[in-house]
Amino acid sequence: MTMNVSKIITVLLILIIGSLVLPLAAKPSVKSLPMHLSACDSTECSKKFKEYKTLSRYGHSDAMYTLAEMYRVGYGANIDMRLATKWYRRAARLGNPFAQYKAAIIYLQDTEEQDVDKAMRYLRSANRADLSEATHLLGMLYLEGDLVEKDAEKSKEYLTKAYEAEYPPTMMLLAEASDVALASQVLAANTVKHKKQSIAAPIDEMEVIEVQGLSLEEVFSYHISIMRNGVPDGANGTGTSLRGRTCGEMIACNTETDKERIRDFLMSTW
Numbered sequence: 001m002t003m004n005v006s007k008i009i010t011v012l013l014i015l016i017i018g019s020l021v022l023p024l025a026a027k028p029s030v031k032s033l034p035m036h037l038s039a040c041d042s043t044e045c046s047k048k049f050k051e052y053k054t055l056s057r058y059g060h061s062d063a064m065y066t067l068a069e070m071y072r073v074g075y076g077a078n079i080d081m082r083l084a085t086k087w088y089r090r091a092a093r094l095g096n097p098f099a100q101y102k103a104a105i106i107y108l109q110d111t112e113e114q115d116v117d118k119a120m121r122y123l124r125s126a127n128r129a130d131l132s133e134a135t136h137l138l139g140m141l142y143l144e145g146d147l148v149e150k151d152a153e154k155s156k157e158y159l160t161k162a163y164e165a166e167y168p169p170t171m172m173l174l175a176e177a178s179d180v181a182l183a184s185q186v187l188a189a190n191t192v193k194h195k196k197q198s199i200a201a202p203i204d205e206m207e208v209i210e211v212q213g214l215s216l217e218e219v220f221s222y223h224i225s226i227m228r229n230g231v232p233d234g235a236n237g238t239g240t241s242l243r244g245r246t247c248g249e250m251i252a253c254n255t256e257t258d259k260e261r262i263r264d265f266l267m268s269t270w
Helices: 002-019 043-057 061-073 081-093 097-108 116-128 132-144 152-164 168-176 181-199 216-228 256-266
Strands: none
Touching: 043 061, 043 216, 061 081, 061 097, 061 216, 081 097, 097 116, 097 132, 116 132, 132 152, 132 168, 152 168
């Protein structure tokens, strides 16, 4: 399966590079996920901000990352990009893949703080933790060859991994570069139509179940309780190091559903 995907991506990369099928952007962009953190100056928001600040000082990299997000959007505090960048970097140094990804974005920008080498180190580390956003971005950077030397083999390697992880932007990129994109859409439409015909039932015989996601307050409360009961990954007094954990291990949730919801929250605001 991997070999077939790799061969397909090789062909698609030739199409992209050779005929410029897609308008490849010189600067990376980050796709937001459904749950958003926005500016808030209420008493409750300020309370949550202070709790994350305390947990950050204890050495929890997840708290540091979330604190950076709060500073960036003005949640419970005034917007402060200097402090946001500071906490992204601290969490990144502790091996937090979410923070490494966003710190890398900062280092890739055309500013006085640009440091492409450091950005690439962070992205490779986040990729090793299976953060698909970082994997996709590495593939695009090597494909474009603007900030790093163009390398088709590395681009194929990273895009293949992101594709196999079913990361939507990678799948969209390759679908748009492919001559079979239209055929895929037709097939998908026919599949949906077939499924609808197969499961059709009288509306009065169907049970309607409404599923609601966690609220922002619930996400924060659950996330904070996890960190309060866990060992800070930045703690120096234990004589142990917890670097190199996967994204799943960064969030020690009780169920896969909760893990995915909190993961979506952690990557939601860019």
